[in-house]
Amino acid sequence: MVMLDGAMGTFFQLRGLSEADYRGQQFKGWHKDLKGLHDLLSLTRPAEVERAHREYLQAGADIVETNTFNAQALSLGDYGLSDKSYAINVAAAGCARRAADAVMAEHPERVCWVAGALGPTNKTTSISTDVHNAAARSASFDEVAAAYYDQARGLLDGGVDSLLVETVFDTLNAKAAFFAILRLLQERGLRPFTAREALEGVDGGGVGAAEGGKEPIPLMASVTFIQPGSNRGVTGQTVEAFWNSVAHVPLLSVGMNCALGPREMRPLLEELSGLAPVFMSAYPNAGLPDPLLPTGFPETPESLAPQLREWAEAGFLNMVGGCCGTTPEHIRRMAEAVREVTPRVVPRVEPYTRLSGLEALTMRPEMNFVNIGERTNVTGSPKFAKLILAGKYDEALTIARQQVENGAQIIDVNMDEGMLDSEGAMVHFLHWHPSPRLRACRSWWIRRSGR
Numbered sequence: 001m002v003m004l005d006g007a008m009g010t011f012f013q014l015r016g017l018s019e020a021d022y023r024g025q026q027f028k029g030w031h032k033d034l035k036g037l038h039d040l041l042s043l044t045r046p047a048e049v050e051r052a053h054r055e056y057l058q059a060g061a062d063i064v065e066t067n068t069f070n071a072q073a074l075s076l077g078d079y080g081l082s083d084k085s086y087a088i089n090v091a092a093a094g095c096a097r098r099a100a101d102a103v104m105a106e107h108p109e110r111v112c113w114v115a116g117a118l119g120p121t122n123k124t125t126s127i128s129t130d131v132h133n134a135a136a137r138s139a140s141f142d143e144v145a146a147a148y149y150d151q152a153r154g155l156l157d158g159g160v161d162s163l164l165v166e167t168v169f170d171t172l173n174a175k176a177a178f179f180a181i182l183r184l185l186q187e188r189g190l191r192p193f194t195a196r197e198a199l200e201g202v203d204g205g206g207v208g209a210a211e212g213g214k215e216p217i218p219l220m221a222s223v224t225f226i227q228p229g230s231n232r233g234v235t236g237q238t239v240e241a242f243w244n245s246v247a248h249v250p251l252l253s254v255g256m257n258c259a260l261g262p263r264e265m266r267p268l269l270e271e272l273s274g275l276a277p278v279f280m281s282a283y284p285n286a287g288l289p290d291p292l293l294p295t296g297f298p299e300t301p302e303s304l305a306p307q308l309r310e311w312a313e314a315g316f317l318n319m320v321g322g323c324c325g326t327t328p329e330h331i332r333r334m335a336e337a338v339r340e341v342t343p344r345v346v347p348r349v350e351p352y353t354r355l356s357g358l359e360a361l362t363m364r365p366e367m368n369f370v371n372i373g374e375r376t377n378v379t380g381s382p383k384f385a386k387l388i389l390a391g392k393y394d395e396a397l398t399i400a401r402q403q404v405e406n407g408a409q410i411i412d413v414n415m416d417e418g419m420l421d422s423e424g425a426m427v428h429f430l431h432w433h434p435s436p437r438l439r440a441c442r443s444w445w446i447r448r449s450g451r
Contacts, residue, residue, distance in 0.1 A: 001312060001338045004283050004321025005056035005064045006331045009038050010295055012048065014327070021045055032079050039071040040081070042092035049092065053099035057112055059328040060335030061321065064100060064112070065164060066092040066155060069119035072147040074139060078122065085147070086154040089116070093158020115164040115220065116155030118148060118177055125172040126235045128431070135393070135431035141176050149180035156184070162218040167258045169224050169234040171245045178219065178249045185217060192250040193218045195278035199346060218252035222281060223272075225256065228264040228288075231271065236358045239271045244356035247276075255281030258323045261288050261299060262307040269316055277349050279318040282311065286325030297325025305333035312341040361409055370410060373403030376429075377414040385417060388425055393432045 022034040024044025034040055042049050053064045071089050073082040081088075093116060100112035123139035130136035152163055163181055168174040185191060193216030223242050225233045232238055237245070243254065254276045256269050265284045273280050286297035286304055299307075308320050320338055322330045353363040363370060376399055378385040387396040400411050413429065415422040 001317065001341055001343050002319040003060050003062045003331065003335050003338075004281065004319055005053070005061040006283075006322035006326035006328065007324050008049075008052055008065070008067050008069070010297075010325055010327060011052045011055075012038050012041065014295065015048065017041070017045070017048070021048075030080075034079060037070065037076075037079055037081075039068055039076075039088050039092065040079075040084075042067050042071075042088055042095050043084070046091060046095050049095040050099050053096050054103065055328040056331055057099060057103040059332040061331055062110075062112060063115050063162075063319070063321075064096050065115045065117040065166075066096045066158075066160060068092045068117050068151065068155065069167070070122075071154075072118070072121060072151040074121045074123050074144065074147045075119070085150050086157075089151050089154025090158040093155050093160045097159040113161040114159065115162045116152065116158075116160035118151055118155075118163065118165045120167045120169050120224075121147065121173055123173070124170045124235075125176065126170045135428045137431065141172065141179075144173050144176040145180040148177040149184055152177075152181050152184050156188070156190075156217075162220060162252070164220040164222065166220075166222040167224045168221065168242075169226070171223075171233075171235065171237055171242055174221065174223075174246060178221075178246070181219065182249075190215050190217050192216070193252060194250045195252050195346060198252065198279070219249060220253045220255075220281065221246055221249065221251055222255045222257045222283070224258045224260075225265070225268050226259040228260060231268060232358070237356070238359055239268055240275055240360035240362075241356040241358060243272060243275045244354045244360050244362075247354065251278045253279035253281050253319060255283070255319065257281075257283040258285060261285050261297075262304060262311075264288070266307075266311065269311065270314070273316040273344060274347060275349070277346055279346060280316060280344055281319035281321075282308070282317055283321035283323045283326075284308075285323045286330065289324075295325045295327065299325065299330075301327070301330045301333040304330055305337040308334055309337040309341065312338045312343075315344050318343045318346075355410070371408045373400070373406075373408030373411045375403055376400045376411055378417040378420065379414060388415065388429070389417075389420060393429060396429065397432055 019033060019035040022037060022040055022044060023030060026044055027034060049067050056064055068089050071085055073085045076082050076085055096114040100114050104110055104112050121144060123144060125137055125139055125141055125144055128134045128136050129138040165174050165177045191214040256265055262284045269282050286299035289296055290298050311317050320334060355361040375381045376384055378388055384396055384399050403411060415425045
């Protein structure tokens with residue numbers, strides 16, 4: 001079983017760092033408060049960040065994540081620090097790299113890896129941000145991709161071994177992240193190292209040599225679900241729909257982290273574990289938040305470790321660690337608990353056509369015909385065309401909804417009309433409402449447009 005690390009924010013909060021610690025000399029006179037921006041400590045207090053990584057490695061972690069959860073331009077914009085993204089990521093990767101290298105030098109039998117952490121941003125590309133405009137978004141796909149591209153560039157330049165897109169609450173943000181990462185790898189002559197290659201026992205060097213010497217970089221994903229007792233995430237997407245949405249990415253692993261404690265996360269992880277033919281990770285919070293507790297979370301190292309051992313024994317896990325509220329002692333107890341447990345056997349899945357909106361649509365041999373609604377088509381439906389040309393999107397959406405209610409599993413949306421800004425109308429209409437079938441069409445359109 002591979003061990004991940006625990007929470008960085010919790011570690012720094014327990015250290016009692018002050019506003020002056022976060023500012024350092026570099027930002028002594030900064031015009032905004034910086035306390036709580038843990039990513040900045042990689043520049044202003046690198047010894048503290050390196051200490052955190054070392055303590056997690058000494059506790060038994062095999063992989064440490066860089067201190068870069070919010071270190072992309074979009075989130076840093078809240079502090080007026082958007083232009084510091086690259087520098088923070090290079091510095092953070094360096095802190096983790098030095099800690100991992102030092103522990104391996106002290107313990108030559110160990111192998112320690114550094115995962116470059118790319119958090120979810122403080123923007124959403126899938127949910128309206130304006131109650132008066134259902135098509136409004138706080139950021140575009142291109143803007144999110146650009147922010148992730150710069151972050152990934154800094155992480156690779158700082159020396160990480162892999163890239164982890166984590167705490168995914170908006171799957172379209174994650175798709176933008178992987179779009180940017182794959183573009184960056186291609187530009188640098190690198191390539192993803194996948195779970196299939198690992199399962200076939202091919203090491204990175206061997207495969208790299210076979211592919212023109214391209215260095216392998218494992219890619220990892222981790223989604224977050226916030227509602228206990230529900231299998232729908234922030235945007236309303238189910239577990240299976242999430243997996244279908246990212247299954248095209250050449251991943252080493254997928255998993256879940258944050259928001260929920262072990263009790264609430266368990267059924268969601270069990271479902272994802274049976275769907276994904278890649279390695280599975282989990283790093284839950286130390287229970288649901290409780291502001292009256294020292295770490296803000298109720299699960300102690302002694303109470304959390306046995307629960308994660310049960311997950312491992314049930315065959316759900318290949319990698320395990322902790323998120324908010326966990327400490328090096330949590331990781332130490334987890335490592336002891338799962339050390340002798342056999343890792344999950346990665347399932348084989350049938351190569352069916354698998355689509356996703358808020359829900360999944362899997363086309364199996366035993367299915368009857370798949371029904372495609374054709375009336376949301378400006379060239380085939382005069383009524384729909386008039387509504388779109390008049391900007392009456394609520395009424396146009398009714399036509400789509402009626403088709404879904406009448407049994408359509410997929411909606412064909414066509415905006416190809418000479419009197420229409422086709423691309424603008426397509427984006428506006430598909431943003432207008434989170435219908436599962438419209439989301440599936442939206443994904444198709446994004447692929448076709450190269451975005």
